[in-house]
Amino acid sequence: MTQATTIAERLGVLIKETQALLHQRMDERLRPLGLSVPQYACLTALHDTPGITGSELARRTFVSRQSTNVLLQGLEKRGLIERSPDSGPRRERATELTPEARSLLARARTQVAGVADAMTESLPAAELRQLEALLARCRDGLR
Amino acid sequence: MTQATTIAERLGVLIKETQALLHQRMDERLRPLGLSVPQYACLTALHDTPGITGSELARRTFVSRQSTNVLLQGLEKRGLIERSPDSGPRRERATELTPEARSLLARARTQVAGVADAMTESLPAAELRQLEALLARCRDGLR
DNA sequence: CGTGGTGTGTCAAACTATTGACATGACGCA
DNA sequence: TGCGTCATGTCAATAGTTTGACACACCACG
Numbered sequence: 001m002t003q004a005t006t007i008a009e010r011l012g013v014l015i016k017e018t019q020a021l022l023h024q025r026m027d028e029r030l031r032p033l034g035l036s037v038p039q040y041a042c043l044t045a046l047h048d049t050p051g052i053t054g055s056e057l058a059r060r061t062f063v064s065r066q067s068t069n070v071l072l073q074g075l076e077k078r079g080l081i082e083r084s085p086d087s088g089p090r091r092e093r094a095t096e097l098t099p100e101a102r103s104l105l106a107r108a109r110t111q112v113a114g115v116a117d118a119m120t121e122s123l124p125a126a127e128l129r130q131l132e133a134l135l136a137r138c139r140d141g142l143r
Numbered sequence: 144m145t146q147a148t149t150i151a152e153r154l155g156v157l158i159k160e161t162q163a164l165l166h167q168r169m170d171e172r173l174r175p176l177g178l179s180v181p182q183y184a185c186l187t188a189l190h191d192t193p194g195i196t197g198s199e200l201a202r203r204t205f206v207s208r209q210s211t212n213v214l215l216q217g218l219e220k221r222g223l224i225e226r227s228p229d230s231g232p233r234r235e236r237a238t239e240l241t242p243e244a245r246s247l248l249a250r251a252r253t254q255v256a257g258v259a260d261a262m263t264e265s266l267p268a269a270e271l272r273q274l275e276a277l278l279a280r281c282r283d284g285l286r
Numbered sequence: 287c288g289t290g291g292t293g294t295g296t297c298a299a300a301c302t303a304t305t306g307a308c309a310t311g312a313c314g315c316a
Numbered sequence: 317t318g319c320g321t322c323a324t325g326t327c328a329a330t331a332g333t334t335t336g337a338c339a340c341a342c343c344a345c346g
Contacts, residue, residue: 007271008259012165014278019162020205021285022155038302048148055324062163067303069326092324116151119284123277128150131277134270135157141262142164181332198294210333212296235294 011138022119029111033104038063040112042071043105046081046097053092080104154281165262172254176247181206183255185214186248189224189240196235223247 026037035043041061046052054072058065072095075081080101084094097105120128169180178186184204189195197215201208215238218224223244227237240248263271 006256006259007268007275008263009256011263011271011275011278012255012259014275014282015158015162015165016205018278018282018285019158021282022158025285036302053324062159063302064304065325066305066327070302112155113149113152115285116149116155119281120151120154121284122280125150127277128154131274131281132150132154132157134266134274135154135161135278137265138262138274139157139161139164141264142161142168142258179332196294207334208294209296209335213332 015138018119022115025115025118026112029115030108033108033111035104035108038067038071039075040105040108042068042075043080043097043101043108046095047102047105050096051094054095055092057095075101158281165258168258168261169255172258173251176251176254178247178251181210181214182218183248183251185211185218186223186240186244186251189238190245190248193239194237197238198235200238218244 023037026040030037030040038061042057045057045060049056054068055065057072058068061068072081072083076083080098082096082098084096123131166180169183173180173183181204185200188200188203192199197211198208200215201211204211215224215226219226223241225239225241227239266274
């Protein structure tokens with residue numbers, strides 16, 4: 001059996017497990033709104049940083065810029081975003097949320113906030129901040 | 144701009160980011176061995192729990208049992224696993240690692256251990272245990 | 287006895303994402 | 317002024333995954 005799993009390896013599995021559950025819960029709440037988790041992530045980033053470029057969007061949502069491109073095409077067809085046809089400095093197209101997207105995103109945000117609250121409901125604020133700090137150091141160790 | 148992102152939501156993004164980086168680093172180290180991350184996860188679970196069923200394997204690796212099935216077919220073709228042709232109590236087929244798989248997995252484990260160490264190198268043992276405990280409570284809050 | 291419910295394995299189709307490739311435009315630097 | 321490098325957007329092909337469906341086999345219960 002020789003498991004010999006270190007605490008570091010167990011932590012890796014735990015990160016994956018928590019992320020998988022989080023994704024699942026978010027998906028359950030976003031699907032009634034007609035949104036997938038990557039779509040929600042895109043709209044959120046677009047909301048927080050208006051006019052952001054597609055490649056930067058891809059980096060923030062942790063997928064390839066090709067995937068982001070087809071995802072944006074879908075959002076555009078649904079009238080949730082508008083992309084300026086004229087290109088900017090580096091051939092980039094400015095992308096903006098439409099009013100419909102803003103109201104949809106507002107509803108989505110309350111759903112996601114509910115999931116996030118469920119995740120952290122058993123943790124006092126102090127421990128929550130500590131968890132964030134510790135996990136950030138793990139992330140930094142990986143890049 | 145109205146971000147209003149709570150610490151709980153930031154933590155969700157941080158979990159996703161850390162998991163994405165971890166997956167990327169593991170992939171970089173496993174690919175030279177001819178293994179993908181899901182394949183590594185399968186072999187590890189099979190090693191830790193010999194004779195495990197395919198469905199249980201799917202649950203532990205956080206994917207559908209259909210994906211696990213095609214993954215296992217690939218591993219079988221490569222001679223890394225053997226599946227008993229006769230079915231057990233619930234039509235399940237016992238799956239075992241071959242000797243080649245064991246030696247391959249041993250090398251893969253050292254690679255993954257290196258990644259896990261890099262992730263946690265800046266954390267003392269006490270804080271590492273604390274991180275594990277806190278994250279486990281987040282996971283429990285999600286299910 | 288049966289009979290509905292549950293768990294398993296597997297196939298096919300649809301979807302999502304990645305990899306590879308190319309054209310375009312900006313920038314630094316000789 | 318050229319020229320190599322880099323970043324972006326996009327297309328095509330590929331790989332990986334999920335969804336939906338079906339056939340078995342057990343098991344608890346009437």
